[in-house]
Amino acid sequence: MTGNTWTIFKKELLDTLRDRKTLMFMLLIPTLVTPALMIGGSRLVENIMKKKAVERITIVADEQSHARYRGVVHRWFKEANQDFIFRAALNIGLNQLAQQDEEIPAPSPEIYTDPVVFEEWLNEVGDYMTEALSGEDLRERLSEIELPEGSPENSSGMSLGDYGDTMQLFVDFYTVGLRGLAFVDFETPDSIDAPSADFVSDGIPEEMISQPNGLNIAAAIKSKKIQGYLIFEEDPTESLTNESRTMPVTLWHDSTLSSSKEAETRVSRVLDRTGKLVVISRLKKRDLSPDFLEPMDLKGNTNLASPSQEILAAVGGFLPYLVIVYAFLGALYPAIDLGAGEKERNTLETLLLAPQTRTEVALGKFFVILLASLVAAILGVASIAISFYYIIPASVMAQANIQLDPMTVIAVTLLALPPAAAISGIFLAISIFARSFKEAQNYIAPMQFLIILPPLAAMLPGIEMNWKLAMVPLVNVSLLAKEFLKGDINWGYYVVTFASTILLAAVCIGYSVWQFRREEVLFRT
């Protein structure tokens, strides 16, 4: 850097740092806004999913169908209780829970025999059990429950949390028992007011519009009055004993309405889980093991990728892409301000008449834009990386043990330099060409697509680095960073990527210097 370039650099930097808009794009948005959006967004999705899960939905079913559905859930419960660990844990757990909180009644033995009592009990303990069974530390809490000394359950010396299948049964308790039955309000068709039928009925089956009892089921679902209409034509206690037949169940719903879709999800889970347990008991009756149904299985624990590699492979395409987006955002305002801004404020002519060369002016300005671009890129990626720690559950994070060696960090950071330089060079050229701030913005706007879209390709899962792609600027940077994060470091690709992007950057810088020497650009009227 010559003395004049340095003088211009210092002045432009000072000027830029005093510009609120630039600071916002360079510092605030990358460090705060994006991570906040990411964390907030993921929390929001999480909350919505949680809420959906415990949302009360209304299903219309006549008393017979309701009773039959309840019977299916109870059937699941009875089958699950065949598992002694589940039985013991439920008993002990419920007793312990009941002792802790007096509002929780200890279950009467009738819950095992009478489906109606079972449903009443579920409704009573529903909210409490939801809290007890949801959350990530269920396994931990289960292992804290002590099995009575000398009981057969305790003889193996294992804790409750050690049984994988039992865990599944507890998850089922939540999805089948609570979500499938306790959080569902059943209404009989005649207890629902018939909603007015002014809705588009195209393509809706005739029988859903005019029911014999006067209820327009389709209108009731579409108007969100109810979420589903359940019909059990057969008695499951009989039908399920017939091993050569599939029992039909009907649930009318609308998959475009989220709550109605939820009704379908819940009912189909109940049928699915209960069905599985029924099959297992059928097999047992014939002295067949559950393996009868699973002739083959891919062995577990054969995946060579560590959890950290899996996370990085998932995040890998995304992070380098953000490097380029932030480099873009960081360069945007300084570039417009340093080029078109000089014209808009009528300071350009005066500056050009100081003794320094126009190349020095262009370079001084270029380096400030580059610095802003790099700062934004590095800050952005750092803060995104940090916020991932908040999004990915702590348990996964602890297993993943993500550690990047300093060499990789430096290499990836260095990789941000050529694209940032190319972007800064192009922006400066456009900006000095423009007559005003507004014109510069108009010219740069379409550039977004050129700069932001190609690296997007690197995020596609099937696309991997090769020698041809290594020569495509911007795309190659994204791809290379992705490889790096996976731990595949091919220095050949690195050199080619670096060289081709540097070449592009050099062309861009040269172009902007050339623009600074053209009087038809500087004195455009």
Added chain:
Amino acid sequence: MISVRDLSKVYKVKKKGEVVALQGVSFECRPGEVFGLLGPNGAGKTTCLRIISTALKPTNGSGEVMGHDILTDPAGVRTSIGFLAANSGLYARLTPKEVLRYFGTLFGMEKAKLNARIDELAETFEMTEFLNRPCDKLSTGMKQKVNIARTVLHSPPVIIFDEPTSGLDVLTSRTIIQFVKKCREEQKTVILSTHIMAEVEKLCDRVAIIHKGQLFFNGTVPEIREKHGDDLEEAFIQMVKEVA
């Protein structure tokens, strides 16, 4: 000392083709003399001054400023001139002091000398009070003072003003007019463009009148009077008509 010979400038404009802004203009201005470049809008005054200051290259012709050739030694020309562009602006987020330091450094002034010079100019133009205020908080008059201070910061022997008083009130114009007179006393070469007759009368030792890129009068104010009568404005209009 400024001398230009046979200057021409043709702008290439998209769609419109070529615009001849200057055609065979020659003149000289000497130290201790205020030279006025007079002409209606679009006459080519700014173009001419920009060529002298090396911001633009002439299509044809040559020129020298204090012995530096405008074509072969633009850097030499630029160090010898102080140029105040029409409607010249300032960096809104910098203070006058920072602006002056910036240009002083670019002109290669030493730090101690530069600071002393800034203090001196602040006194001369009564800027001390707002020297550390951001430029966008200054009034038009204050800004113009800063601009003038910047123009003469490196004590150039040649000063070029492109319509220095346009858009200014009477009071601020007066500061500038007084300043121009002071420059003349200091034996500087001053060239200014204007279309205000009264200013010409008050300030200029010599006047060149250009119209449509051509210079058709070069002489003193008394000479104009002699030829075209006492009313300078009327004389100007008449002369322009004669050419057209």
